[in-house]
Amino acid sequence: MATSRNPNDTTTGQGTRSMSRTPERSGAGVPVPPPATGGAVPARLVEPGRDYHARHENLLVPNRMESAHVLLLGDGSLGSLIASFLVRAGIGSLTHYDNELVEETNICRTAYGERDIGRPKTEALNDILRAIRRDVVLEGRQEDIHATSDEALVAEIAKASVSIIATDHPPTQARTAALSYFRVPAIIPGVYAKGTGGEVVLTIPDESACWHCVFAGIRTEEQPDRGTEDYGLATGQLKAEPALGTDIANVAVAAAKLAIAVLNRGTGLEIEKMVQPERNVLFLGNSIDWAFRDYNEAFWARTIRRPDCPVCSKRPALHARATTRPALT
Numbered sequence: 001m002a003t004s005r006n007p008n009d010t011t012t013g014q015g016t017r018s019m020s021r022t023p024e025r026s027g028a029g030v031p032v033p034p035p036a037t038g039g040a041v042p043a044r045l046v047e048p049g050r051d052y053h054a055r056h057e058n059l060l061v062p063n064r065m066e067s068a069h070v071l072l073l074g075d076g077s078l079g080s081l082i083a084s085f086l087v088r089a090g091i092g093s094l095t096h097y098d099n100e101l102v103e104e105t106n107i108c109r110t111a112y113g114e115r116d117i118g119r120p121k122t123e124a125l126n127d128i129l130r131a132i133r134r135d136v137v138l139e140g141r142q143e144d145i146h147a148t149s150d151e152a153l154v155a156e157i158a159k160a161s162v163s164i165i166a167t168d169h170p171p172t173q174a175r176t177a178a179l180s181y182f183r184v185p186a187i188i189p190g191v192y193a194k195g196t197g198g199e200v201v202l203t204i205p206d207e208s209a210c211w212h213c214v215f216a217g218i219r220t221e222e223q224p225d226r227g228t229e230d231y232g233l234a235t236g237q238l239k240a241e242p243a244l245g246t247d248i249a250n251v252a253v254a255a256a257k258l259a260i261a262v263l264n265r266g267t268g269l270e271i272e273k274m275v276q277p278e279r280n281v282l283f284l285g286n287s288i289d290w291a292f293r294d295y296n297e298a299f300w301a302r303t304i305r306r307p308d309c310p311v312c313s314k315r316p317a318l319h320a321r322a323t324t325r326p327a328l329t
Helices: 062-066 077-089 104-109 121-132 150-159 170-180 211-217 245-263 270-274
Strands: 009-012 015-020 069-073 093-097 137-142 162-165 186-191 197-203 281-285 298-301
Touching: 062 245, 069 077, 069 150, 077 093, 077 121, 077 186, 077 245, 093 121, 104 245, 121 137, 150 170, 162 170, 162 245, 170 186, 170 197, 170 211, 186 245, 197 211, 197 245, 245 270, 245 281
Parallel strands: 069 093, 069 162, 093 137, 162 186
Antiparallel strands: 009 015, 015 137, 186 197, 197 281, 281 298
């Protein structure tokens, strides 16, 4: 039986890569089609450098965004929404990893639609992002991040302006956060069970506490419920918890804005003030629970680098096999 194959997809020994590389903007601009309703309206030329970012004026630096390359690990509820926000903000390129297919249960709280059911998330997300901006350079890798070697991940991290670790596999979060430290800023978002709240951790090489220091220092027995492991399979994968899409989006918006702030450091714009390495954990409450005394409450936590930390207290060539969370204090 004959099968059709997307010419933009290439298969490697490690998985399937879904590539989308569109031509760069020309100086002549991009034609804009007439509106769907109404009569014949002559097409005009958009000047991308001005028109696209007209409503970003003095909020971000377009050249910074267009030269930025983002590495995204996980195309699920958080990852797919964060990717769409960053592409709208004007990032130049995105490499993203996920090995799952879109399921019907994903539709209510992700960027995906019903037509994507059964498709690889990497492939579906490429199409969604390409529909937002045709000039963004995309590379979707349908691979199991947990099985990807440290060396391969380091090679991808080194190319990035910022890495966003949105996987729901805690051991992989720990490992990739360790591999990112000393290399590029990393943003690690998470949503609590039933969407009661969430957190966004920012690590900046040599400036902030690392992910391991953060979770050794701020966690106590009275901590939010971060979910349970998946059906006793001993994979470390978190069970998919019920949560409203709006509650997940609240965390995704904060993570995306923090990424934009990181990409605009040194510009003198207001947004860069969001980046303060000494207070690098943002807690977001969607309900009255744990430390949240009201709905939509948010607060930052200050953290310190721990002198005995196996990650940020020294500079090994690879922070290899950092696959477990530190003991709670």
